[in-house]
Amino acid sequence: MAFITSFIESVLVYTTVYTLASLGILISGRTGIFNVAGEGIMLASASAGFLAAFLSGSWLIGFLAGALMGAFFGLILAFVHETFKVNQFILGICLVIFGSGLSDLLYKLVIGVRLSAPIAPDTLRITIPFLSKVPIISGFLNHDVIVYFMYAATFTAWWFFYRTKIGLETRAIGENPKAADVVGINVSRRRYLATIIGSSLIGIAGAYLTIAITKTYSPDISAGRGFMAVGIAIFASWKPQRAILGGFIFAFIEVMSFQLQIISDKIPYQFFLMLPFISILVIMVVFKKHIEFPASVGKPYSRE
């Protein structure tokens, strides 16, 4: 029982990363901006967030810095795309490369080379009286504040898209920007907002890697999770409630393959490390019929 509970606990840690990042991707996707820069944003925010947390001694300032770095990337993406109609995928790839360069550069400039790696301050933990002691359930609840933030963000995104008028309008842009335009919705402004907010969430996911999970910075720390998050957003058909499910599934696969790699001596450990990447492709093939895209995602919009 204790093993299952602690297993769930570690799955939830990575669920937080995957879910926040794919939420960020699907929020802008709902307005038609296909943000493939997730990996770059996560790396840059992992670095900026860690540095801010380390220097200020405050986890909160760290996460705010991560979010701000994400917002900055979102602003570039939205501005260049909306102003010059540059292909979103080319932009995204440039931003991935930009982010991975920026992350190491920031760290080198601020910290340099030290004998002992700097450690991030502890993130506030929240335990819920009684429930956090129940086996299994406590795996979901005995966590730092960002895990709860992830629950709240998922619920808010769902509520926003499916229970508010502004959310309905936002979804309309992704499905048919012309339809939104003719009823007087400012398509471009919404795209800016969604991309900036979404990218901030990706930034928080990146900062979570360094501030909460490893507590130190190392190069290429997101290790492809930013790209996995794009895959999860697609698997989720750009729906928040399915993104958290997808986030949990892939976190589960990641943690499980890590555990199996320790206990299994028959199968080479590399195949377990491949598993998350193989499974996302397999899942996209298997669920092909259940995957829907907002019709305008990835496409520029102009009236004439």
Add this chain to the structure above:
Amino acid sequence: MAADYINCKNISKAFGVVKALDSIDFVVKKGEIHGLLGENGAGKSTLMNILYGLYRPNKGEIFLDGKKTIIKSPLDSIKNGIGMVHQISTLVPEFTAVENIMLGSEGEKLTLHTAREREKIKEISEEFGLQFPVDVKIKELSAGIKQKIEIVRALYSGATLLILDEPTTSLVESEFQQLLKSLKVFVEKGVTVVFITHKIKEVMEACTAVTVMRKGKVQARVEKEELGIEKLVKLMFMEQNIEVTESALPKVNLPEIEISKNPVLQVKNISITGNDTSPGLKDISFDIFGGEIFGVAAVSGNGEKNIAECIINPSVLHSGDILINGESIKNNSPLDVFAKGVSYTPEDRIKEGILNEGSIKENVLLGHQEEERFLKKKLFIDWNETALAARDVIKEFNVDTPDEELSMRRLSGGNIQKAIIGRAFVSPLKLLVTHNPTSGLDISTVEFIFKKLVELRNSGSSVLFVNEDLDELMIVSDRIAVLHDGKLKGIFKRSEYDKYKIGLMMIGG
């Protein structure tokens, strides 16, 4: 006499160098069902999109209810009580009717009173006699129902002027009668209607006043008491200034020649499933013989594109068969069809016809890439041979270019079209399928293209000439088939040509 509700003065609009509207004056009075009649490309939709704030005019003023109004965006027009139902559905296919209608409405942004709104929508649809399922996704509904939803959406946001852009394109007769009834209810309730169409019959049945447009200009405003089919057809299809008429039309010499007894193309009872932009084809049969130009006359969106396309790509056929020189091509790929001596010039020459960045030489090769003449060892392209062919095209078709290496996009529209048609002549040609080859070209280029089509015909080959301009069809075709709503309405021999009759048939009269 009722007051002017809309008064557009001296409106002009150009897209790049193309003049879409030329000093338009347009008046609609309160309580009218006003028909805006004209051929495709006459400028009807452009004018209405300006009124709705989607386009900004280059020149001119708009007065609403006597007040000068500047409309910058759809939001402005909605605030001024203008609602528009677009030709292509602007509903979100993934949403239900209620969700779509709620989209544009005012009110709090952070709640979604679906139940309350649903009731309100139901009230409005009952009041105006427009019933539809409110909780089904739009993508599962028919075109007629989508239209009702769009109308209710406009009324819901308080429209007192309703613009319907070709509302009947995809409606069946009974749906049209229903729409007609609703229009009368609208007027009773104080709504003014502008009804864009190219179907005269509908105008006669529905409208209380009509404005006829032709080639970016207003021909006339016709009051109810003056309405008559003959008058409208003339306004729609014929120039008003007699002196322009003669010189404005291309001249071609069409000699009498022997027409072969064996059909080059046999179309046998073909049907194609329709979609949002086309009714498809319904049980069409005709033969084309060697040595004739067979014209197809249709108002755009009546299945004429399907006719042209299905011969090149027969895989789209739902039923029926097509034979070339007696051989069925039902299971052929485009390259197989080309190999039988068929070639094609598509309707949209830029989007469907050319490699924009490619040289003239590369463009001439397109469609011939499998022919032995242009291949070495089946793998390599013989660019020397291609260059020769391209030079032939340039010479024979007077393409204005220093050489065959120039990028295609550097050519003018007329030269692009000449190159596309020239490409079809590169290999021995039995049948040329050509769709609107002259649209937007100057008269000397049109004459030149016609001369080439006639030369082909005189040599004993055939041309399937799908065209939206009836004048041109009558000048250069040996026979004209009229297509309306995906059905073949009749075939005229040259001796039977009657512009009025054909025009009427094209618009469903």
Add this chain to the structure above:
Amino acid sequence: MTQKNKAYSLILNNLIIYGIAIILALGVISIFVAILGYNVWDALRTLLTTSFKSSFGFSETIKKAIPLLFATYAFTIPFMIKFFNIGGWGQMLFGGTMTVVVGLTLGPLGLPAIIMIPLLLLVGIVSGGVFALVAGFLKAKYNINPIISTIMLNFIAYQFVNFIATSDAFKDPLEGHPITQKLSESSLMGFFGEIPASIIVAFIAIIFVYLVMKRTRLGFEITSVGQNLIASQTYGINFSKTIMVAFFIGGALAGIGGSLEVINIHGKLIEGFAKTSGAQFGIFGVLTSLVVAGNPLAVPFAAFFMSVLLVGADSLQRTMQVPVEVVFLSQAIIVMFVVIIREKYGKGNK
């Protein structure tokens, strides 16, 4: 304006774009270098001249330019039909790994170099091509965005390298890291002085790409689909087939690049090889290709120029302690500027 003048102005415009790109490149790097408090003039001189100041600098440049050339082609060929192969690195890794597997397996047979080397290159071609074909197939059949699939394949290939390099059959028992035993002498390519012999293969590849793209029906079809999918289909070109072939060719070229790294540079399989200046070649390949807007004929020049910058960047780090990321990051910014300029410029001509 006459047509001829228009043609000249087109060439002129292209020269202006590349001119602006180079000036921007140096400008952006200068700004970063200045912000970080280094001497701009020294930095630019180091960046641009290291390759040409010593024979070591030049051979280093060639050693980077060869794999970069193949990585750039890997992105460029599928990009000609508007799809993104970000998996050049994975295809290099897979091609290189299979080369080592075959090389070590056949090693004991003692086949001569004249058989072994072409055979190993063929292994690289086929395995790299098939690895990329997976992404082409997933796009054609399941509509999976190649950006996602090729990146996932990168990670899979990375683990596959480690699997082979740590497997009992191939690993070097004396090494702590995942590294295989050395290939036999007859499997290895030599050097002309300090210049690797694989430069010959690079030149053959340049000619091959030129021939395929400009002289064959296949190249014509790939070019056509990229320029206008609708027109190409109207005139009889099969889209699914074209996309799969384009991915195969791109992957095959990356595969050779991987093979050459193994049989000419390392002589064995090393964990996560095909990297330079702090990042993998696939990423540099993407950047290099985007700078020349995916024009395959411009790729060799762009790859050489980029290698000059990379060698300069390494030297900057050694001599002036300017972090190598500065150049890396600047390249991303430059590509973004170039793409914007091209977008603006393209509009003015339509």
